[in-house]
Amino acid sequence: MPAIELENVVKIYKIGEVETRALDGVSLRVDQGEFTTLVGPSGSGKTTMLQLMGCLDRPNSGTVIINDQDVTRLSKNQRADLRRERIGFIFQFFALVPVLTAYENVELPLLLNGVKPGARKQRVLGLLDSVGLAPRAKHRPDQLSGGEQQRVAIARALAPQPLLVLADEPTANLDTENGAQAMEIMQRLNQETGTAFVFATHDPRVVSYARRVVKLQDGRIIDNGVQTSGA
Amino acid sequence: MFKMIKIAWRNMWRNWRRTAIALIAIVLGLILLVFMDGLYGGYDEAIFANAVRLYGGNLQIHAPGYRARANRLPLLPVQEADQVVGTVMERPEVLLASKRIKTAGMIKAGGEIYPLTITGIQPSVEAPISLIAENIIAGRFLQDGDEDMMLIGQGLADELGVSAGDRVTLAGKRKNDTIRQRTMTIAGIYNLGLKDAEKAMVFISLAEAGSLFNLRNQTTEVTVSLQEVGMEDTLIGELQSDLAGYEVDSWLTLNPEFSQIIDLGQTFSAVLGLFVVMIACIGILNLMMMAVFERTREMGVLAALGMKGRQVMGIFLLEGTMIGVVGAALGCTLGWLAMLAFNLAGGYDISSFTDAGEIYALIGDAFYATIDPVSIIQQGLIIVMMAGLASLIPAWQASRKEPADALHHI
Numbered sequence: 001m002p003a004i005e006l007e008n009v010v011k012i013y014k015i016g017e018v019e020t021r022a023l024d025g026v027s028l029r030v031d032q033g034e035f036t037t038l039v040g041p042s043g044s045g046k047t048t049m050l051q052l053m054g055c056l057d058r059p060n061s062g063t064v065i066i067n068d069q070d071v072t073r074l075s076k077n078q079r080a081d082l083r084r085e086r087i088g089f090i091f092q093f094f095a096l097v098p099v100l101t102a103y104e105n106v107e108l109p110l111l112l113n114g115v116k117p118g119a120r121k122q123r124v125l126g127l128l129d130s131v132g133l134a135p136r137a138k139h140r141p142d143q144l145s146g147g148e149q150q151r152v153a154i155a156r157a158l159a160p161q162p163l164l165v166l167a168d169e170p171t172a173n174l175d176t177e178n179g180a181q182a183m184e185i186m187q188r189l190n191q192e193t194g195t196a197f198v199f200a201t202h203d204p205r206v207v208s209y210a211r212r213v214v215k216l217q218d219g220r221i222i223d224n225g226v227q228t229s230g231a
Numbered sequence: 232m233f234k235m236i237k238i239a240w241r242n243m244w245r246n247w248r249r250t251a252i253a254l255i256a257i258v259l260g261l262i263l264l265v266f267m268d269g270l271y272g273g274y275d276e277a278i279f280a281n282a283v284r285l286y287g288g289n290l291q292i293h294a295p296g297y298r299a300r301a302n303r304l305p306l307l308p309v310q311e312a313d314q315v316v317g318t319v320m321e322r323p324e325v326l327l328a329s330k331r332i333k334t335a336g337m338i339k340a341g342g343e344i345y346p347l348t349i350t351g352i353q354p355s356v357e358a359p360i361s362l363i364a365e366n367i368i369a370g371r372f373l374q375d376g377d378e379d380m381m382l383i384g385q386g387l388a389d390e391l392g393v394s395a396g397d398r399v400t401l402a403g404k405r406k407n408d409t410i411r412q413r414t415m416t417i418a419g420i421y422n423l424g425l426k427d428a429e430k431a432m433v434f435i436s437l438a439e440a441g442s443l444f445n446l447r448n449q450t451t452e453v454t455v456s457l458q459e460v461g462m463e464d465t466l467i468g469e470l471q472s473d474l475a476g477y478e479v480d481s482w483l484t485l486n487p488e489f490s491q492i493i494d495l496g497q498t499f500s501a502v503l504g505l506f507v508v509m510i511a512c513i514g515i516l517n518l519m520m521m522a523v524f525e526r527t528r529e530m531g532v533l534a535a536l537g538m539k540g541r542q543v544m545g546i547f548l549l550e551g552t553m554i555g556v557v558g559a560a561l562g563c564t565l566g567w568l569a570m571l572a573f574n575l576a577g578g579y580d581i582s583s584f585t586d587a588g589e590i591y592a593l594i595g596d597a598f599y600a601t602i603d604p605v606s607i608i609q610q611g612l613i614i615v616m617m618a619g620l621a622s623l624i625p626a627w628q629a630s631r632k633e634p635a636d637a638l639h640h641i
Contacts, residue, residue: 056535057635077539084537091638095532099241104234109536111234156536 002065003164003196004053005029009062011048011219022048023059024219030198032163035190036225037207038200040216046200047168049216053198054087054166055079066163084112088157088195090186092169094149096141102128102152103137109159127155131185147178154185158195167199171206183209235542239549242522243557249521253514254558260507261562261614262569265607267503269570270579271496272601279460282489283482284362285428287331287350288454289463290470291485292319293478297451301485304335304348305451306406309477312450318473319455324462329356330450332440336403336433340391347387347431349403351440360456363421363434370395370419377436380418384429388420395420401433406445413443504610511558511614512621519551519625530629531637540630547626548619555618559611567607570600 011023023045030036030053038046051057052064055071063070071082088109089095096105106127110120128134131151141149150170157165167186171179187209190197199206207213215223243250283289292315294307309315312330319328332351337344354373358364363382364372373382381401383393393399395417402412415435423429441447457466463481471479483490523530530543573579578599 051635051638054535056531056638057633080534080537080539082537083535089532089535091532093528095528097238097529097532099238099245112537112542160537 001032002029003032003034005063005065006049006053007063007065009049009052009059009064011045011052011057012060021219023052025062026216026219026221027062028214028221028224030164030196032196033190033194034196034198034212035187035210036196036198036212036214037210038198038214038216039202039207042202043218044216045219046216048219050166050168050198050200053164054089055083084109085160086163088160088162088165090150090153090157090165090167090170092172094141094146094153094173096149096152096156098141101138101140102133102144102148105141105152106155106159109156113160123159124155127159128152130189131155145178146174147181150174150178150182151185154182154189158189158193161193162195164196164198167197169201169203170199171201171203176205179203179205235546236549236553239546239553242526242546242550243553246522249518250554253518253554254561256514257511257555257558257614257618258562258565260510261559261610262566264504264507264610265563265566266569266573266600268500268606268610269566269600269602270573271500272603272606273578273599275493275496276460276601277598278492279489281362282486283456283460284360285423285425286482286486287333287452288327288329289457289460289482290455290467291480291482292453292455292470292474293451293480295476295478298478298480298484304333304404306332306334306404306444306446307451308406308446308449309451309453312453315453315474315477319453319470322466322470324457324466325455326458327356327360327456329353329454330437331452331454332437332444332446332450333452334404334440334444336401338387338391338399338401338433340399343390345387345390345430347433349401349440350432350434351437351444352434353437362423366421366423367419368422370417372419373434373436375436375438377418378439379413379415380435380439381415382419382421382434383417384425384432385420385422386426386429387433388417390430393417403444405443411443411445504613508613508617511555512617515551515554515618515621516624518554519547519622520628522550523547523625523629526629527632527637528639530632531634531639534632534634534637543632544626544630547629548622551622551626552615552619555615558618559614562614563607563611567602567604570602574599574602 006026006028009023009026010021013020013022026049038049040046052059058072064072066082066086071079074082097108100108103124106124107120110123125134128137131154133148133151136144136148144152171182174182183206186197201207212225214221214225292309294309297305297307316328316330319325330353334349336349337346352373353375355375358372368385373380388394391399397417398414399417400412400414402410405411441449457463467479467481533543578597580597
C-alpha cells in the first residue's frame with residue numbers, strides 16, 4: 001500500500017530571468033513501512049523532492065498522491081491540515097522551538113491536532129522514553145546536545161502517528177556516534193510503528209541503514225532503488 | 232490557547248534586551264501621560280470647582296429666552312421657582328439649589344463708572360458653600376433680612392476708597408429696563424485675590440433685589456451646585472426633560488472662556504497621548520518586524536508541523552499585545568505611584584503665581600493631581616490595543632510566508 005506517490009512531477013524555480021528545473025518529470029512510489037534514502041549530489045533535487053512530498057511546496061506539473069488524494073490541488077490550509085495529521089519532519093538543523101522544553105516540543109504537534117491532555121502526556125512521555133530522553137524532558141533545546149536535540153526532533157516527528165516521516169540530512173550536523181544513534185532510533189521506530197521514512201542525504205552512514213536507495217541526478221531519478229538488507 | 236499564550240510570552244523574552252528597551256519607552260511614555268493627565272485633571276478641578284462656586288453653580292436654570300441674551304442679563308422671571316428648586320433638590324447629585332436675581336448695574340464714584348453685576352442671593356442658603364462667604368475680610372456676610380446692605384470686593388473697595396460700614400450709591404437695571412439707584416451700606420468686603428472679579432460683582436439679598444428691580448417675590452435664576460465638577464453633562468439632559476419650559480445650562484455654556492481653557496488642556500493632553508502611543512507603536516512595530524525576520528525559519532518549521540497561517544499570526548499578535556500589556560501595567564502603576572507621591576509631597580505650589588491672573592488665583596496655594604482609576608485604566612487599554620495593532624503588520628507578514636521559502640531562510 002503506497003504511503004505516497006509522485007507522478008511525473010516537475011518543479012521549476014525562477015530567479016530573475018533564469019529558470020532552473022529542480023525536478024524534471026520525477027515519478028516515485030513509497031510504500032508504507034519503507035525506510036528509503038534519496039541520494040545524489042548537491043542540486044540533484046533531493047530537498048525539493050522532500051518538500052513536495054511534505055506538501056511544503058507545489059509542483060509546476062505532475063501529481064503528488066497521499067491517501068488516494070492529489071495534494072497538489074489542496075489549498076494552503078488543507079495542506080497544513082494534511083501535514084499536521086499525516087507527515088512528520090526531521091531537519092538538518094534540528095529545528096526545535098527554542099522557547100519550548102523537549103516535552104513541549106514533542107507535545108506541540110499533538111496540541112495542534114487537538115489531542116486531549118491525558119492522551120497527550122502519555123504519548124509524549126512514551127516517545128521521549130523511546131528516544132532515551134525521558135530524564136531530559138524539562139530541558140530546553142539550548143540545554144541539550146546536538147544529538148539529543150535531533151532525538152527530540154525524531155520524537156516530535158512521530159508524535160502525531162504519521163503515515164510518512166521526511167528527513168532532510170538528519171545526520172549532517174551530528175558526529176559519528178550521535179548520527180548512528182539517531183539512525184538506529186529511526187530504524188527501530190520504523191519497524192515498531194510501520195511509518196514510512198524517506199531521507200535525503202549525502203552521508204554514506206545513513207545510506208547504509210536504508211532498505212531502498214533512490215538515486216537522483218539533475219532533477220531526474222536515475223535509479224529507482226533496490227531493496228537492500230539494511231544495517 | 233493557553234499554550235499559545237505561553238509560547239508568545241516566552242518568545243517575548245527571547246531577546247530580553249530588545250523587549251526591555253521597547254518596554255522602557257512604553258512605560259516612560261505612559262508614566263508621563265498618566266501623570267500629566269492627573270495634573271491637568273487636578274488643575275482643572277481646582278480652578279473649576281472654585282469658578283463654579285464663584286460664578287453661580289454648576290448648572291443654572293432660567294426662563295425661556297435667557298440663553299440667547301445671556302450676555303445682557305435679561306430679567307426674565309423663572310415661573311414657580313420654588314417648585315423648580317424642589318425638583319432639582321430631589322437629585323442625589325445636587326448639593327444645593329438656590330434662587331437669585333442677577334442684573335446689570337454700576338457704581339459711579341469720583342467721575343469714574345464701574346460697570347458690574349448685581350446679584351441678589353439667598354444668604355442663608357448659599358452661605359455654607361459660598362466662596363464669597365469664605366473670603367470676607369471686613370464686616371460680615373449678608374443675612375436674609377438685610378435691607379440697604381451689600382457686599383463688595385476688595386478690588387472695588389480699593390478703587391472707591393471705601394471700607395465696611397461706608398455707604399455707596401448703586402444703580403441697577405430694573406425689569407422694565409429703567410435704572411433704579413440706591414445708596415447702600417457696605418455690610419462686608421470679600422477678597423478672592425481676583426481683582427477683576429472683585430471689581431465686577433456686588434451682592435445683595437434676594438429680597439432687596441426683588442424690591443429694587445421690580446421683581447418682588449420673583450427670581451431670574453436658579454443656581455444648582457453639584458457634588459462634583461464633571462457631572463454637568465449627564466444631569467443637564469435629565470433635568471431638561473424634567474423641567475420642560477425652562478432653560479437648563481451648564482456654567483461652562485454661560486462662561487465660554489472657561490470652556491476654552493478646558494479644551495486647551497484636553498487638546499494638549501490628547502497630543503501628548505498621541506506621541507506616547509506613536510512611540511509605543513513604533514517600538515513594538517520595529518521589535519516585531521525584527522522578530523519576524525529572525526524567526527522566519529522557525530515559522531517554516533511550525534508550518535511544517537501543520538500550524539496554519541492564522542495560528543502563526545496569532546502567536547506574533549499575542550507577543551506584541553503582551554508587550555503592550557506588560558508596558559501598560561508597569562506604566563499605569565508607576566504613573567499612579569508618581570501621582571500619589573506628588574500629592575503626598577504637597578502638590579504643586581503656585582502660591583507665588585496667585586497674582587499672575589484670575590485663573591491662578593482661583594486655585595489657591597496649590598493643586599493636586601487627580602487620581603482617576605478609570606482614566607488610568609483607559610490609557611493602559613489604549614496602549615494595549617495599539618500594541619496589538621502595531622503587531623498586526625509583522626504578524627500578517629509572518630502568516631503569509633510559504634513554508635518552503637521560510638525553511639530556506641538563513
